[in-house]
Amino acid sequence: MELTWFKKGTIYQIYPRSFNDNDNDGIGDLRGIIEKLDYIKSLHIDIIWLSPIFSSPNDDNGYDISDYCSIMPEFGTMNDFDELLKETHRRGMRLILDLVANHCSDEHMWFEEAKKSIHSPYRDYFHWRKPSSDGGPPNNWKSFFGGSAWELDKASGEYYLHLFTRKQPDLNWENPKVREEIYDAMRFWLDKGVDGFRMDVIPLISKPAGYPDAQDIGFRKIIENVYANGPKVHEYLNEMNEKVISRYDAFSLAEGVGINETNVGLYVNEDRKELDMLYHFDILECTIVNGKFEEVSQFDLVQMKKIFKKWRDAIHGTGWIANAMGNHDFARMVSRFGDDKKYHEESAKMLFTMLSTQNGTLNIYQGDEIGMTNITLQSINEVRDVQSLNFFEENKITKKYSEALALEMINNEGRDNARTPVQWSNEINGGFSTNEPWLKVNPNYKNINVERQNNDPNSILNFYRNLLKIRKEYDVFVYGNFEEIEFSNPNLYIYKKTLDEQSIVVILNFNNQEELFTTEDDIEGAKVLINTYSNLKMEDSRKVFLKPYQGVILDLK
Ligand code: TEU
DSSP states (O other): OOOOHHHHOEEEEEOGGGTOOSSOSSSOOHHHHHHTHHHHHHTTOOEEEEOOOEEOOOTTTTSSOSEEEEEOGGGOOHHHHHHHHHHHHHTTOEEEEEEOOSBOOTTSHHHHHHHHOTTSTTGGGBOEEOOOTTSSOSSOOBOTTSSBSEEEETTTTEEEEOSSOTTSOBBOTTSHHHHHHHHHHHHHHHHHTOOEEEETTGGGSSOOTTOOOOOSSOHHHHIIIIISSOTTHHHHHHHHHHHTGGGTTOEEEEEOTTOOTTTHHHHHOGGGOSOSEEEOSTTTTTTBSSSTTSOBOOOOHHHHHHHHHHHHHHHTTTOOBEEOSOOTTSOOHHHHHSOSSTTHHHHHHHHHHHHTTSSSEEEEETTGGGTOOOOOOSSGGGOOOHHHHHHHHHHHHHOOSOHHHHHHHHHHHOTHHHHSOOOOSSSGGGGSOSSOOSSOOOGGGGTSOHHHHHTOTTSHHHHHHHHHHHHHHOHHHHSSEEEEESTTOSSEEEEEEEETTEEEEEEEEOSSSOEEEEOSSOOTTOEEEEESSSOOEESSTTEEEEOTTOEEEEEOO
16 A cells, blocks of 8 residues: 555644634634644644634534634634644645534524525525424434434424534535535635645434434444444545545545444545545543443453454555544543553653554644643533533433532543643643633643653653654554564553564553563564663563563564
């Protein structure tokens, strides 16, 4: 397979609201991003992905778009955007935008018109159904964010579908006019020179015919079997590729919600001409049994190895995926998979060593490069995320959990964990803004911040830089033959990767204790490419002692 720029590239995701606030109104903005482009470049990033920057009433922080071709005033102007794009390109980086095409905002002109009359030409832009025989919603579908996925429009007596909040009506992709509207919006940005799109919940765009009730099989399975992978999804993606993406030097990174190893190829195999790559949810949700704020399981390294293997096998030689361990929808990776207290630095470095050596495009989420952690919000008044707030409200009615426990669950799993402002320095509000930020800054900013780590050669930040620089010279990090060693060991993850002349061994200790590992290869003369500690303890040429959370990459050549 051809190793194109977007496959080899490292993607850095920015959540603009929380990145950097230039005009000091407490909300991050485009000029704030421009200010930090040199910083991003210093990380050896190739592609910047911006979470939505378009006009939006912000029911779901921009994932509810009211105008696809304008900039949210809180974030700046179109001039700011043009400058951002130009400055990104000038530094040799690319820029992709977030395409939210499954739904728009109920404040979008299309929906406002659609609501006016059942004869409106915009009516058929959305999914409308008559009530069921008892007057309730047309079927039993639940929204991702709690409650029914249907909302009654009193004026017409019909329900409209919203798989997310009630202010995010689903667009009807059956209607060719809807598809053309979305393609036009894409062309608008591509013509400006953007380099592609991250595609929000794209597997959900085609709904099952007749909107059948969902069986009670758990929310994850419902997403896979009912909401995602609808009958026409491939027809639409193929059309989008043919009419838009393929006409530009652009690529698509899909959010692979509801996609599994059996159908991923239908989306990303090169000969299908649909999507360039997707990131799946199996790692991101590996401790979430069915849905958020339900049952959680203990992190299990063997399960994680199996997930990576399963996806590697599924796309081997035919398609491509991206790898992520965190984004704006999940708790922080070091808090979930590492130890954000005693071994904060060690585990953050080790986790990144693993992530960056998995086959596929590498996705980094803002702040992970300094090991930003989860936050403990003190009361529900400090919570901003609509998913968490809806859960809290619903729980008040069902009383399934005490309020204290519900808040604790939000603190463990909620999306605000990833959305606290980036910690730039130890100045007020972590240097994010001089004004009170829209969401609390994590109080640990005094210790964990960019400025401090910049000056420390052994920091997590400089570890990321060093590793990403090396990754550029070693295609074997990105792909190649992957050989598992000690597959069933619950504490160690060890693998050998080879590609042409390159051969590396990655050794990762997930335990907070020392571990001993005996290699098959004689590693006496191997070069230590990456080490999360300052030294590597060996007894002889085959015995390695690993410190807690130590991660090492050896170059065998
Ligand atoms: O996320 C879709 C999605 O599946 C998430 O809602 C995810 O299941 C959840 O956050 C995990 O608990 C995308 C965006 O990334 C998210 O921010 C949006 O809220 C959502 O779509 C609607 O646009």
